[in-house]
Amino acid sequence: MTAPIELRVSKDRRMLSVAFAGRDPIALDAEYLRVTSPSAEVQGHSPEQRVTVPGKRDVTILKMEPVGNYAVRITFDDMHDTGIFTWSYLRQLGEEKTQRWAAYLAELETKGLTRDR
Template sequence: MNAPTELRVSKDRRLLTVTFAGRDPIALDAEYLRVTSPSAEVQGHSPEQRVTVPGKRDVTILKMEPVGNYAVRITFDDRHDTGIFTWSYLRQLGDERETRWGAYLDELATKGLSRDR
């Protein structure tokens, strides 16, 4: 997959906008990125090990660093920085946002967890 033509973090550091050539920009809020981080800490090493991450409503993006020509490492203000977001994963997060976000909210409710700290 081709690299995005633009990655833009909002001034309040709560939103990442990703633009790919020929597509509408994808708006991904920091909380959504944090709770869907592709890191082993969140995803585990199998679907059974995946962790539901609560309390990230107010998380922000501290910095982004390119990883080769295929991804970006995002550091969040809670110091989580082990997720490497490939271009295809960022696009997938945008395409599947409604389904993934709904599933996340359902998991929080089922486990008695909250988006707040």
């Protein structure tokens, strides 16, 4: 997977735009990135261990750091910083955004959780 040609955080720190050569930029909300973090804390070490993360509606991106030539580490304002977002995972998040977001909202509802707490 080739690296994006641009990663841009919005002024309000709530949106990451990822541009790959020859494709339209992908807009990824900070909340969406936080709740789909590839970290073991969120994903677990197996599908059964995956955690539904509530209360991240207002999360923002504090900083991003490159990880080699293949990924970026995103630090959120809730101090979560263990997710390493590979270029292919960022693209996948963009391509599957509608389905993943709907599944997340359904999980919150099923578990009696909300985006606010």
